[in-house]
Amino acid sequence: MINYGKQSINQDDINAVVDTLKSDFLTTGPKVKEFEEKLAKKLNFKYVVAVSNGTAALHLASLCLLNKGDKVITTPISFIATSNSILYANAKPIFVDIQKNGLINLDLVEEKLKKENIKAIYLVSLTGLMFDEEKVKYLKEKYNVKILYDNAHYFGRDSGICDIATYSFHPVKHITTFEGGAVATNDKKTYEKLLRLRNHGIVKDNSMYPWEYKMIDLGFNYRLSDVASALGISQLERxxxxxxxxxxxxxxxxxxxxxxxxxxxxxxxxxxxxxxxxxxxxxxxxxxxxxxxxxxxxxxxxxxxxxxxxxxxxxxxxxxxxxxxxxxxxxxxxxxxxxxxxxxxxxxxxxxxxxxxxxx
The missing domain is CATH 3.90.1150.10 (Aspartate Aminotransferase, domain 1)
Incomplete structure (x- = not known):
């Protein structure tokens, strides 16, 4: 069967996974950090947080950007995870029609921005095609909205316009980590919150006892394993x-x-x-x-x-x-x-x- 998409796995990928399986860390180890740093460099972000899948990336990004009741403009032509993540944050998705090329119509977006109090715009780079970023920058600055790029379909260097970008590493995507995803940002506070939310809302605090940790947010177990990260590092080479x-x-x-x-x-x-x-x-x-x-x-x-x-x-x-x-x-x-x-x-x-x- 010739499928619409498929992963490419070579012997280097297999060796990377096997080597990590033989190492001391299968999860929460050094390969995760290495993968994040290499992704950040490749994508031109200061910070990247690797997570268990692309939906987890959208969920955590939404929890960083949104509050209960916020209105968010997005496209109707995307996988359901995009708008579902808005619902996860108890916010409201507002669907705006697309252009002929499949991307959301930014002129119609502006019409909505003129009429309603909108917190954020979730832009989906459908098929891997990016937006008119001058127009995106104009909308962001004029209407004071947050911008999320859902880059599940796009892989390339970021321009610095968006507040957060999310990625998917499902097998049919540009690179794979089995399942997997990432959240990217240039804001340090957002980065620190993403790290907490990925790991149950926990921070280490050894001020009183060497074993002590504290839960300060309601987080999740959205960690990516070292084995998956090793595959991602190998895939990034190609x-x-x-x-x-x-x-x-x-x-x-x-x-x-x-x-x-x-x-x-x-x-x-x-x-x-x-x-x-x-x-x-x-x-x-x-x-x-x-x-x-x-x-x-x-x-x-x-x-x-x-x-x-x-x-x-x-x-x-x-x-x-x-x-x-x-x-x-x-x-x-x-x-x-x-x-x-x-x-x-x-x-x-x-x-x-x-x-x-x-x-x-």
């Missing part, structure tokens, strides 16, 4: 190669897809291309489902990224509504093609020929 191959595949799709299957946006060498999303004019979701079945019979596992979040039963039950016609159209017409480091161009040709056979 992340530039991973990114370059994704761009090569993306460019190849652009050059060879039939005209009736349209990429979500023109080729962009600054995109991380976690996903390669294309669009086709389906009559309805039933037609789209039949197409998915045909492709799966050919050994190709496509995916849809994503169902508009407000359509999920839980959000409906909570009375969270939105009017996002572009998101609805995106959901009907979009699907993700295979793109990952170990995907061969012979396999890409097979995917393209299969698309022609099923949709031509």
């Amino acid at each position: 992340v530039d190669k991973f990114l370059e191959k994704r761009k090569e595949i993306a460019k190849y799709y652009h050059q060879n897809l039939p005209s009736y299957i349209k990429p979500l946006y023109p080729y962009n060498e600054n995109s991380s291309y976690h996903l390669f999303v294309v669009q086709y004019d389906f009559k309805n979701l039933d037609e789209k489902a039949k197409f998915f079945t045909k492709m799966k019979q050919k050994g190709i596992n496509l995916q849809v990224h994503y169902i508009p979040i407000y359509k999920h039963p839980y959000y409906k039950k909570r009375g969270i509504k939105a009017s996002c016609p572009n998101a609805e159209e995106y959901y009907l017409n979009s699907f993700s093609l295979p793109i990952y480091y170990d995907l061969s161009f012979e396999e890409v040709d097979y995917v393209i020929d299969s698309l022609k056979g099923c949709l031509g």
Whole structure:
């Protein structure tokens, strides 16, 4: 089966994991700190806190940025973890429609900012495409809002505009730590709070007794193990190669897809291309489902990224509504093609020929 995404594991990765399994520390040891420091350097942040998964990263980031009742603007086209993290902090997600390229429409965001008291904007770099950061900076400064970048799909150097960025290291992402994630910031107080929240809200305090520790926040066990961190360190050594191959595949799709299957946006060498999303004019979701079945019979596992979040039963039950016609159209017409480091161009040709056979 050719999946839409897949990890790349080589012997160096295996050796790194095995060496750590033989070491004194399987968790809360030196590999975690090493991974964090290398990530911080690669991503251009002062501080990085590694956590157990990308959802944990969003949860802790939300607890640092938000208070109960805060209103947060975000996109309906993301994995549910983005807006769920707002709910975890007892805040309220407000969905704003997307542009044709899948990113939230910043002009519509500004219209909301003019009308309502908004605490933060959660920006999702869908597929690995970043925003107009001059516009983001303008909104942040003019309306005094916090900015979170959900960079589960993006991997690259940060510009310093956001207050917090979160990352995911699930196997289909740019690098993997089995499951895993990270929170990045340039603010020391936020960093210190993230460290506490990751580890049950505990700080060490040996002022009276050598064993003493104190819980000062209601935290969680969101630690990343040394074994997972060792894999992450090894993967970081190859992340530039991973990114370059994704761009090569993306460019190849652009050059060879039939005209009736349209990429979500023109080729962009600054995109991380976690996903390669294309669009086709389906009559309805039933037609789209039949197409998915045909492709799966050919050994190709496509995916849809994503169902508009407000359509999920839980959000409906909570009375969270939105009017996002572009998101609805995106959901009907979009699907993700295979793109990952170990995907061969012979396999890409097979995917393209299969698309022609099923949709031509």
